[in-house]
Amino acid sequence: MTSSGSLLRAERVTLGYGRTPVVHDVTLDITGGGVGLIGESGSGKTTLARAFLGLLTPMSGNILYGDQNLKKVDMRRFRGDVQPVFQAEALDPRMRVGRSVAEALPRDARHRVPELLEQVGLDPALASRRPHQLSGGQRQRVVIARALAVNPKLLILDEPTSALDVTVQARILDLIAGLAAERLLITHNLAVVGKLCRTSHVLFAGRVVESGPTADLLARPAHPYTLALRDAVPKLGGEPPVARGRAEVRPAETGCPFRPRCPMAVTECDRAPALRDLGGHQEGQDGRRVACHRAEDVLREPSARR
Numbered sequence: 001m002t003s004s005g006s007l008l009r010a011e012r013v014t015l016g017y018g019r020t021p022v023v024h025d026v027t028l029d030i031t032g033g034g035v036g037l038i039g040e041s042g043s044g045k046t047t048l049a050r051a052f053l054g055l056l057t058p059m060s061g062n063i064l065y066g067d068q069n070l071k072k073v074d075m076r077r078f079r080g081d082v083q084p085v086f087q088a089e090a091l092d093p094r095m096r097v098g099r100s101v102a103e104a105l106p107r108d109a110r111h112r113v114p115e116l117l118e119q120v121g122l123d124p125a126l127a128s129r130r131p132h133q134l135s136g137g138q139r140q141r142v143v144i145a146r147a148l149a150v151n152p153k154l155l156i157l158d159e160p161t162s163a164l165d166v167t168v169q170a171r172i173l174d175l176i177a178g179l180a181a182e183r184l185l186i187t188h189n190l191a192v193v194g195k196l197c198r199t200s201h202v203l204f205a206g207r208v209v210e211s212g213p214t215a216d217l218l219a220r221p222a223h224p225y226t227l228a229l230r231d232a233v234p235k236l237g238g239e240p241p242v243a244r245g246r247a248e249v250r251p252a253e254t255g256c257p258f259r260p261r262c263p264m265a266v267t268e269c270d271r272a273p274a275l276r277d278l279g280g281h282q283e284g285q286d287g288r289r290v291a292c293h294r295a296e297d298v299l300r301e302p303s304a305r306r
């Protein structure tokens with residue numbers, strides 16, 4: 001735990017590839033009860049996840065693990081504590097799935113394969129199959145079994161259900177919800193965070209534009225982008241929630257990056273809004289942060305209330 005009570009913390013982190021930053025000055029804590037990272041394709045979710053896994057070094061700022069800079073943490077211990085769950089396509093197509101799971105276990109614990117398969121709701125007899133001989137949902141369960149092999153404290157799940165149909169998706173989400181490990185969940189589907197994450201952060205163009213308790217965010221978005229995301233996909237399993245037809249509009253390079261797509265933009269939005277506490281002590285505003293000059297107006301919009 002860091003002194004702020006989080007498992008992992010990004011502190012004013014800027015991340016990029018080569019010299020090009022794609023995530024800008026993000027501060028974010030992974031606390032208990034599940035944390036969601038939401039945003040459309042290209043918003044920087046996977047890039048942040050890679051930094052939290054120690055796979056990408058920040059251009060500036062720090063990733064902290066238990067009050068220690070991740071750069072200085074023993075990576076062998078860290079890999080036992082923090083495990084990624086990526087999409088099932090990452091499984092080796094030639095390898096029997098039992099062996100895939102066995103490879104994630106310490107050598108003297110390989111007898112635990114049937115137990116792990118059962119833990120994720122799979123018949124241990126499926127261990128002899130190759131990935132293409134399983135359904136999409138079964139493959140995703142194998143990926144989760146692999147991650148659980150080392151009894152991690154935290155799972156970092158990148159779109160764990162986006163390739164699955166709605167009913168299978170719901171069953172995998174139930175499985176994830178029942179696991180003991182904490183979770184950082186990356187998704188473009190707001191319905192998924194509603195089910196699994198106590199806290200959520202909305203990313204737009206590599207910046208956190210809104211944060212807070214997920215239930216409050218969904219009930220009363222304070223950023224026009226969160227509002228567009230919520231209203232684009234009201235239920236589990238729908239299309240990716242982008243403001244349809246406008247996602248191709250490039251973010252602004254100066255001022256508020258969402259301005260070119262924002263139905264509420266005003267002259268003031270030429271100035272970049274800082275992430276700030278949502279003022280007042282009204283219901284649903286505790287722990288809420290937003291980067292929008294017009295957040296209070298967004299909250300007053302009848303369409304923002306649900």
Ligand SMILES: Nc1ncnc2c1ncn2[C@@H]1O[C@H](COP(=O)(O)OP(=O)(O)OP(=O)(O)O)[C@@H](O)[C@H]1O
Nearest residue numbers: 017018022039040041042043044045046047048188
């Ligand atoms: N290896 C890379 N080299 C250069 N640029 C990259 C690389 N990986 C990602 N990017 C760029 O970084 C930005 C953020 O990408 P990232 O994959 O983090 O977004 P994302 O929100 O996870 O998107 P998606 O939901 O499509 O996975 C994008 O503009 C992307 O083109």
